[in-house]
Amino acid sequence: xxxxLNAHAVTYRVPENGSRLVGELRIVKVPGGNVSLEAIAxxxxxxxxxxxxANPRVDPYSPRPGxxxxxxxxxxxxDTVHEGIIINSPEMRLYYYHGGYVDVLPIGIGQxxxxxxxxxxxxxxxxxxxxxxxxxxxxxxxxxxKGEYLPAVVPAGPDNPMGxxxxxxxxxxxxxxxxxxxxIGLRVSHGCVRLRDPDIKYxxxxxxxxxxxxxxxxxxxxxxxxxxxxxxxxHQPLSTTFEQINSDNYSPIVLKPKIRxxxxxxxxxxxxxxxxxxxxxxxxxxxxxxxx
Numbered sequence: 233x234x235x236x237l238n239a240h241a242v243t244y245r246v247p248e249n250g251s252r253l254v255g256e257l258r259i260v261k262v263p264g265g266n267v268s269l270e271a272i273a274x275x276x277x278x279x280x281x282x283x284x285x286a287n288p289r290v291d292p293y294s295p296r297p298g299x300x301x302x303x304x305x306x307x308x309x310x311d312t313v314h315e316g317i318i319i320n321s322p323e324m325r326l327y328y329y330h331g332g333y334v335d336v337l338p339i340g341i342g343q344x345x346x347x348x349x350x351x352x353x354x355x356x357x358x359x360x361x362x363x364x365x366x367x368x369x370x371x372x373x374x375x376x377x378k379g380e381y382l383p384a385v386v387p388a389g390p391d392n393p394m395g396x397x398x399x400x401x402x403x404x405x406x407x408x409x410x411x412x413x414x415x416i417g418l419r420v421s422h423g424c425v426r427l428r429d430p431d432i433k434y435x436x437x438x439x440x441x442x443x444x445x446x447x448x449x450x451x452x453x454x455x456x457x458x459x460x461x462x463x464x465x466x467h468q469p470l471s472t473t474f475e476q477i478n479s480d481n482y483s484p485i486v487l488k489p490k491i492r493x494x495x496x497x498x499x500x501x502x503x504x505x506x507x508x509x510x511x512x513x514x515x516x517x518x519x520x521x522x523x524x
Contacts, residue, residue, distance in 0.1 A: 240435060241328070241335035242277045242305055251354055252455040253463055253516055254334075259304035260310060262295045269295055270414060274428065276303045279338030279417025281326045285514035290390055304515050308453040308465045309334065316444030317407075319425055321350060322451035323467045324417050326407070326425065337435070340426040340519065342417040350449035354402045356441050362388035363398035363408060397436035401445045408432060447474065451485055454494050455516075462500060462519045466512050485509070 244254040262272070271281045271407040284292060286302040295503040297302065312318050312336070318327040321341050328335040367375070369430065372382045386392050393408015408424045409432040411418075416428055427435070451469040456462050469483050486494075497506060499520040508517045 233240075241290050241337050241431065242437045243335050246309070246329065246334050247334055249458050251309070252308060252309040252453075253457055253458050255463075256305040257306045257515065259297075260301050260406065260411075262297050262301055262304060262460055264297045264301045267295070268293050269301075272303075273338070273417065276305070277336075277338065277431075278303060278305075279340075280302075280414075281324050281417035281468075282338065283417070284516055285512060288511070288513075292490070296512060298440060302515070306516055308455050308463060308516050310450060310453060311376045311455075312446060312448065313444075313450045316446070317356075319445070319447045320450050321447070322449060326427070328435065335434075337427055337431045338416050340410070340417065347468075350447050354405075354445050356401055356439060356445060357403070358441060359436055359439075360398045360400065361436065362396060363392065363394045363406070364388050364393045364394055376509075378469075389466055394424075395426070397429075399432075399435060400437060406450050409434065427505070430506065437480045439514070452491050452498075453485065454491060456494075463516045464495075464505065464508060464519055465514065465516045466508050467514045468512050 242255070247254065258276070260272070260276075269283050269287065269290065271322065272281050272295075273280050280292075280508060282304050283301075286304040290301065307323075307325075310318050310320055314329045314379045317330070319325075319339065320327070324341060325338050326337045326339050328337070338420060366384070366399070367382050367386065372384075375382050386394075388396075390396075393409055393411050395411060398406045399407035400406050404431075407423060407427070410426045415426065426432075449470065451467045453465045454463065469485050501519055501521070504517065504519050504521075
């Protein structure tokens, strides 16, 4: 189950029995007043995309007071080593493993054409309190074309898009904060990973230099649990073209051979699986319920 071990991350104890299914779904009601799905997401340490996937029929900008909202705090841990930081771009979550626990934090990632990397294993090279931002020439031109002119170096401070803290991985890539109160759970950055300010502050204070960092691109996560339950968690994959972003149709999911073989199990109920591929709720779904 989820454990509130700190004020920001949703933290889970890593199962010791081989299970990868952790946490529980929560149902809350939209409070009265002018509140958005983004505000509710921030209250429960969720990203905007996670809330949109789990609540597709809810108005994201003005949900009706009293409406039930699913908080997707149940998830399948990625099929990776349980060490350091794992960043899964399609589900827009960062996992930080430490001492038998894992913190799960929502992230914003790179825009189309400025993609956050995948299939990359590196480490935290250094940390910076009060980072400056040195935009590339292409970025400065991009802003200038919109009538905004950037200096060669944006100084540290509350107006810096990198926020107040940064963890540098590789040579130039950063996991950092933000000067905006939106964009967590969206493709908004210039390629780096951004977090809400309390979340990056937590990582800055707790993640040692030298920590392993792995970037993955896994829109589909699956697990066979010790009790025999078979689960899949399916997210919208990252769009690869502007046409996909602007289309009402879902981007196609290309299954890796290991996942395709997993779904060929005779115990998998194909009707449930097909429904979940259509809905892409981002919530773990049991594929072999005995009473279906």
